[in-house]
Amino acid sequence: MKKAVSINVNGKTQNSEVEPRLLLVHYLRDVLGLTGTHVGCETSICGACTVMVNGEAVKSCTMFAVQANGAKVTTIEGLAANGVLHPVQEGFWEKHGLQCGYCTPGMIVAAAQILERNPNPTDEEIRHGLEGNLCRCTGYQNIVEAVKYAAGKGKTQAASGD
Amino acid sequence: MGNYVGKAMKRTEDPRLIQGIGHYVDDIKLPDMHYVAFLRSMYAHAKINNIDISEALDAPGVVAVYTDKDVASKIGQVPCAGALPDLRVPDYRVLAQDKVVFVGQPVAAVVATDKYAARDAIDLIMVDYDELPAVVDVEEAAKGGNVIYEEYGDNIAYRLTSGEGDIDAAMAAADRIVKQRVVHQRLAPIAMEPRGVLARYLPGEQELTIWSSTQIPHLLRTQLAIMIGIPENKLRIITPEVGGGFGSKLNVYAEEALLGWISMQLGNPVKWIESRRENFQSTIHGRGHVDFYEIAARKDGTVLGLKLKLVQDCGSYLQLLTPAIRRSRCS
Numbered sequence: 001m002k003k004a005v006s007i008n009v010n011g012k013t014q015n016s017e018v019e020p021r022l023l024l025v026h027y028l029r030d031v032l033g034l035t036g037t038h039v040g041c042e043t044s045i046c047g048a049c050t051v052m053v054n055g056e057a058v059k060s061c062t063m064f065a066v067q068a069n070g071a072k073v074t075t076i077e078g079l080a081a082n083g084v085l086h087p088v089q090e091g092f093w094e095k096h097g098l099q100c101g102y103c104t105p106g107m108i109v110a111a112a113q114i115l116e117r118n119p120n121p122t123d124e125e126i127r128h129g130l131e132g133n134l135c136r137c138t139g140y141q142n143i144v145e146a147v148k149y150a151a152g153k154g155k156t157q158a159a160s161g162d
Numbered sequence: 163m164g165n166y167v168g169k170a171m172k173r174t175e176d177p178r179l180i181q182g183i184g185h186y187v188d189d190i191k192l193p194d195m196h197y198v199a200f201l202r203s204m205y206a207h208a209k210i211n212n213i214d215i216s217e218a219l220d221a222p223g224v225v226a227v228y229t230d231k232d233v234a235s236k237i238g239q240v241p242c243a244g245a246l247p248d249l250r251v252p253d254y255r256v257l258a259q260d261k262v263v264f265v266g267q268p269v270a271a272v273v274a275t276d277k278y279a280a281r282d283a284i285d286l287i288m289v290d291y292d293e294l295p296a297v298v299d300v301e302e303a304a305k306g307g308n309v310i311y312e313e314y315g316d317n318i319a320y321r322l323t324s325g326e327g328d329i330d331a332a333m334a335a336a337d338r339i340v341k342q343r344v345v346h347q348r349l350a351p352i353a354m355e356p357r358g359v360l361a362r363y364l365p366g367e368q369e370l371t372i373w374s375s376t377q378i379p380h381l382l383r384t385q386l387a388i389m390i391g392i393p394e395n396k397l398r399i400i401t402p403e404v405g406g407g408f409g410s411k412l413n414v415y416a417e418e419a420l421l422g423w424i425s426m427q428l429g430n431p432v433k434w435i436e437s438r439r440e441n442f443q444s445t446i447h448g449r450g451h452v453d454f455y456e457i458a459a460r461k462d463g464t465v466l467g468l469k470l471k472l473v474q475d476c477g478s479y480l481q482l483l484t485p486a487i488r489r490s491r492c493s
Contacts, residue, residue, distance in 0.1 A: 021278070035189035036182015038405070040354050041438040048354060076182030089180040093172055101179030102354040102405025108180065136354050136406050 005069040009034070010078030018065045024058075025049045027065035028075055036076040036105045040134070047133030050106035051075045057113040059106075059132070076105035079112065087150035088112050097146030099137030107133045111147045119154050121147070179403070186403045187358035187375045188435045195360075196225055198421060198434040199280035201270040201287045202443065203262035206296035207310065210261055210269070214288040218272060221286055223279030226428065228271045228420075230257040237423050238389040240416050244485030249320045252311050254479040256389075256416035261294070263310055263478035266443025268416055273424060273432060300475040301452055310478065319476045320485065329458075332467025336458035348450035348475065355405020356436035357445055359418050361425040371398045372422050377411040382418065385482070389419040390426070397422075410445045413482045450475035 002017040009032060016031055028034045028051065040048030042061050049061040052074035079086040088111045091097060098104040107130065114121055114129035121129065126147045127140070135143060178184040215227040233256055240254040253259075258269045270287050274280035295308040303317040310317055333339060353375075360373040370392060376382050379399040387394040404411065417434055425432045436445070451474040458467040476484050 019278070029188075030191075033191075034182070035185070038186070038355070039188070039435075040356075040405075043438065046354065046438075076180075080181055085180070092180050093176045096170075096173070098176065098179055100354065100404060100406045101175070101184060102186065102403075104179055105182045134354065136352065136408070 003066050003069075005066055007065070007068050007070070008072045010074060016065075020064065020066050022065045023061055024051070024053075024063040024065045024068050024073075025060035027068075028060060028073070031065075034075050034077050038102055038105060040102065040106075044132075045134070046103070046106075047110060048103050048106045050109045050133065052109060052113065055113075055116075057110045074109070076109060079108065086112060087153040088115065088147065090153065091146035091149035092143070095142050095145040095149050097138065097143045098135075103133060103135045103137075107135065107143060111143075111150065114147065115151055115154060120151055123148070184403045186355055186405055187360055187373050188433070190360055190373055190402065192360070192362055192431040195431040195433055196273050196275055196428065197277040197280045198417075198424065198432050199272050199274070199277070199284050200268045200417070200434070200440070201272070201284045201289070202440065203258060203265055203267040203269055205262055205291055205293050206265050206298065207294040207308075208262050208291040209294060210258060211290040211292060212288075213270060213290075215270060217288070218270075218283040218286040221274075221279065221283040223274040223276050224272060224283045225275060225430075226273040226424070227283070227287070228257065228273075228424065229269070230255060230259045233257055233420070233423065234259065236391075237419050238391070240419070240479065241385050241389070241414050241482055242480040242484065243482050244480060246320050246322065246485050249480075249485055250311070250314050250318075251480050252478075254416075256420050262291070264443075266440065267478070268420075268444070271420055271424065273428065277433075277435075300450065300473050303475075304473050319480060327467065329467050329469055332458040333456070333469070336466055337461040338459050340455075340457040340459065342455045342457075344453040344455060346449040346451050346453065349448050350442055351408035351410035351445070351448060352441065353404075353406030353408055353410060356438060356441040357411065357415065357417070358433070358435040359421040360431060360433045361421040362431040363422070363425040363429065365429050368392075369396050369398065370422050370426060371400060372418060373400045373402060374418050375404050375407075375411060376401055376418070377404070377407045377409070378413075381482075382414055385414045386419055386422060389414075390422050392426075409448060413446050415445075446481050447477070450477075 006015050028037050038048040040046035044059045044062045051060045053071050088108050110133050126144050213229050218227050237256050242251045272280045272283045297303045297308050358375045363370045379401045383399045387397045454471040456469040
């Protein structure tokens with residue numbers, strides 16, 4: 001039997017009726033059409049499906065949509081504000097932090113959480129923070145550079161009072 | 163040219179990828195689209211006595227269930243492009259015929275209006291198997307023992323000898339011959355995006371469009387037209403964003419032909435997205451060979467000759483380019 005859920009996704013409240021077993025990632029992709037969040041492994045290992053749920057990076061392939069009832073969810077589509085890229089998105093573009101792009105949305109969401117918790121992380125802290133996200137193309141070096149770029153960007157903004 | 167050489171360039175495809183607004187196969191949704199799921203072999207080698215699809219056919223949301231009986235005379239074999247002398251190419255059917263020869267081999271295809279329903283119905287198909295001894299070690303397989311394709315008498319796909327110079331003279335002149343066995347382990351390429359296929363047939367125009375996460379759209383068009391039996395100019399292959407391939411998507415797969423054919427039967431677009439488990443079992447692997455090296459050398463280290471015997475695990479079936487890759491390594 002379907003259950004009613006009300007989930008705030010990228011700032012907009014969505015009211016839907018969903019099967020209790022519907023995965024959050026399928027809710028986002030198939031019900032709301034937000035296909036930027038990808039499915040890579042269905043087992044919480046690869047991190048391609050990472051989204052923010054109430055401010056925490058969560059792997060949406062192993063969470064049910066009904067568990068997100070009442071929550072605030074941010075997906076990759078919700079990171080850029082008014083056409084301006086999030087500093088982490090900008091970093092990935094500037095530092096060639098992606099090739100095929102499949103892991104990228106999850107990687108960017110996880111990286112955004114790292115910087116929210118620690119605006120000035122070391123390389124080691126960035127690598128530790130991204131342990132749950134797999135990339136097969138880049139070798140991670142440029143991903144770390146991208147996150148550092150975003151951290152530096154944050155500092156510039158803080159200094160200029162943005 | 164002067165503006166670009168030696169300079170770091172920002173990629174033009176990145177804005178859509180970093181914002182999650184690019185399109186991989188699974189991101190494309192068409193009206194009246196159905197979903198396909200596959201029942202796959204749980205055995206490495208087994209005889210199929212019977213497949214009972216009746217319960218699956220009655221399951222909620224299920225539109226059709228196909229087995230070899232439905233497709234044997236309709237879809238051609240999965241192709242191998244090798245043209246080596248005496249190459250043995252087993253008849254690779256899109257759905258298993260009388261027996262299965264690898265874990266993950268497609269046995270039946272379920273079409274349903276919802277992907278969860280398609281996956282559920284898979285569990286309702288009853289297959290009566292007689293398990294047979296499996297062959298999993300390439301060196302053992304080469305010796306004989308359990309033969310997978312009885313018509314061949316052994317498990318050897320082909321033998322190839324090549325080289326140049328006088329290796330016997332080099333060996334005879336050597337102060338020392340170094341012998342080494344080197345194992346190159348089997349690897350699963352594991353692209354972040356599993357394989358996926360979306361097929362749409364327009365009965366009026368008699369045109370089939372297949373979206374596939376492939377590395378070879380052009381080759382795929384030629385091969386699928388042959389397999390499905392439609393004119394090549396009525397088949398269009400679209401490769402949207404591809405989430406990695408590493409050679410594993412450099413192949414023509416049974417699922418690609420099946421999806422195209424199923425769409426032609428039903429008149430609905432049909433989509434299949436590979437699960438990670440399917441990806442490990444059914445997407446092609448690489449390497450998996452055992453090399454025996456003999457190096458003829460002088461005391462001062464000068465190499466006079468190199469002899470290599472390579473035993474290659476070609477898998478249960480030859481894939482599109484399996485023999486060609488091996489040949490290039492041996493010459």
